Amino acid sequence: MIRIENVSKSFTLHNQSATEIPVMAGASLHVPAGECIALVGASGSGKSTLMRMIYGNYLTATGRILVDGVDVASAEPRDILQLRRHTLGYVSQFLRVVPRVSTLDVVAEPLMITGRTRDAAIAKAQSLLERLNIPERLWQLSPTTFSGGEQQRVNIARGFAYPYPAMLLDEPTASLDPTNRATVLTMIKEAKDRGTAIVGIFHDHEARDQICDRQIDVTGFTPGLAA
Numbered sequence: 001m002i003r004i005e006n007v008s009k010s011f012t013l014h015n016q017s018a019t020e021i022p023v024m025a026g027a028s029l030h031v032p033a034g035e036c037i038a039l040v041g042a043s044g045s046g047k048s049t050l051m052r053m054i055y056g057n058y059l060t061a062t063g064r065i066l067v068d069g070v071d072v073a074s075a076e077p078r079d080i081l082q083l084r085r086h087t088l089g090y091v092s093q094f095l096r097v098v099p100r101v102s103t104l105d106v107v108a109e110p111l112m113i114t115g116r117t118r119d120a121a122i123a124k125a126q127s128l129l130e131r132l133n134i135p136e137r138l139w140q141l142s143p144t145t146f147s148g149g150e151q152q153r154v155n156i157a158r159g160f161a162y163p164y165p166a167m168l169l170d171e172p173t174a175s176l177d178p179t180n181r182a183t184v185l186t187m188i189k190e191a192k193d194r195g196t197a198i199v200g201i202f203h204d205h206e207a208r209d210q211i212c213d214r215q216i217d218v219t220g221f222t223p224g225l226a227a
């Protein structure tokens with residue numbers, strides 16, 4: 001479902017005499033349907049950079065990043081947007097809050113833009129918010145003023161509303177209390193069971209060991225460090 005072939009990347013520091021910093025070389029990995037892999041490696045080894053390349057936020061210098069057959073490294077922006085709607089979900093650490101949009105609508109949106117009726121999308125959003133212990137009195141409010149942990153749970157509800165075949169998870173259990181953390185781990189397990197291929201960064205090692213089938217040490221893709 002997610003296949004990375006010989007990917008490399010460097011950053012150009014335009015404000016520093018266009019200095020080129022190579023950050024990745026020869027990155028290759030395959031995540032079949034139903035498998036969860038954890039990206040590991042020291043701080044600065046390139047875990048977030050690889051995730052952003054898979055999502056199409058960062059350009060890739062060489063190689064291919066295939067998600068359900070679409071090469072994100074060379075796809076047109078409109079094809080990447082289509083992929084993000086129907087195939088590739090991304091739960092980042094932080095909710096990007098749109099002012100004045102209710103929590104229910106924030107969570108229901110991925111379902112509405114993929115053709116579910118509003119009633120069906122809202123019903124699913126309600127069940128997710130309930131499951132993640134967001135009090136009902138908050139559902140009609142914008143999550144702008146919510147606590148960090150509440151925002152993260154809204155973000156997770158939104159990320160899991162649509163059954164994406166592939167997902168990227170960036171520290172999905174950071175700042176959660178034990179009860180909600182357990183719920184999120186169950187949700188990840190359910191996604192795997194229905195065949196979702198998952199790539200994640202988990203600084204929560206217990207969660208990582210519980211949920212991931214394999215670890216990929218990104219240090220192996222760091223230029224100059226790779227064996």
Ligand SMILES: Nc1ncnc2c1ncn2[C@@H]1O[C@H](COP(=O)(O)OP(=O)(O)OP(=O)(O)O)[C@@H](O)[C@H]1O
Nearest residue numbers: 011012021023041042043044045046047048049050
């Ligand atoms: N936008 C950018 N411009 C220039 N350099 C960048 C940029 N983003 C990342 N880098 C560099 O790329 C390297 C990899 O960074 P990245 O954030 O992917 O590491 P990481 O493994 O996710 O680290 P951490 O565990 O600390 O989050 C670092 O040396 C970083 O300085």
